[in-house]
Amino acid sequence: MDILIFWDRGAPAGLELPVSRIISQIMDIPADVRTSPVLYNGFDRNRNQFDATSILTCLDVFSRRNEENRFILLVTGDDIFRPSTRYIFGLSRPKTGTAVISSARLKNEYWGLPPDEMMLIDRLVREGAHEIGHLLSLDHCDNSSCIMANPSSLDDLDNKKAMLCPLCQQKLNKKKISITV
Numbered sequence: 001m002d003i004l005i006f007w008d009r010g011a012p013a014g015l016e017l018p019v020s021r022i023i024s025q026i027m028d029i030p031a032d033v034r035t036s037p038v039l040y041n042g043f044d045r046n047r048n049q050f051d052a053t054s055i056l057t058c059l060d061v062f063s064r065r066n067e068e069n070r071f072i073l074l075v076t077g078d079d080i081f082r083p084s085t086r087y088i089f090g091l092s093r094p095k096t097g098t099a100v101i102s103s104a105r106l107k108n109e110y111w112g113l114p115p116d117e118m119m120l121i122d123r124l125v126r127e128g129a130h131e132i133g134h135l136l137s138l139d140h141c142d143n144s145s146c147i148m149a150n151p152s153s154l155d156d157l158d159n160k161k162a163m164l165c166p167l168c169q170q171k172l173n174k175k176k177i178s179i180t181v
């Protein structure tokens with residue numbers, strides 16, 4: 001199952017190639033990246049954020065209309081939330097094969113720190129690979145250094161290794177075999 005990465009106009013320019021290449025390496029899946037053709041809604045005026053569940057629904061509609069059978073990961077610069085949370089880094093919908101991640105709070109600038117492009121690439125990779133792991137039916141992992149660990153803060157995200165733990169890797173390999181057979 002290949003990945004189609006949609007880079008929204010508001011997402012950090014110039015990082016699409018390194019980010020998609022490293023995600024593809026970590027998950028060992030071909031990835032294609034292009035400027036996002038999807039216009040999404042879900043803006044919440046009071047919160048000044050987008051509802052990620054609305055974004056996923058727009059991706060689902062796009063996927064159905066275009067008979068797209070690859071996974072779709074949208075990278076946006078907009079700050080996103082899921083009802084009952086203050087904010088999220090990303091969200092996936094394994095049933096339909098769509099996911100979204102936001103660069104808004106992955107940027108050092110958001111937290112009043114000096115910009116760091118390498119760090120931003122790292123974070124986008126970890127968060128993107130995590131959501132794609134969910135699309136491949138991986139659940140959250142108790143191993144805090146695993147890509148599938150559930151980060152509750154930016155520090156958690158930074159403490160992960162940019163790879164799956166042996167257990168998750170094993171699950172993923174099994175899953176891939178069952179897809180190809």
Ligand SMILES: [Zn+2]
Binds near residue numbers: 140
């Ligand atoms: Zn997760």
Ligand SMILES: [Zn+2]
Binds near residue numbers: 141146148149166168
């Ligand atoms: Zn794991």
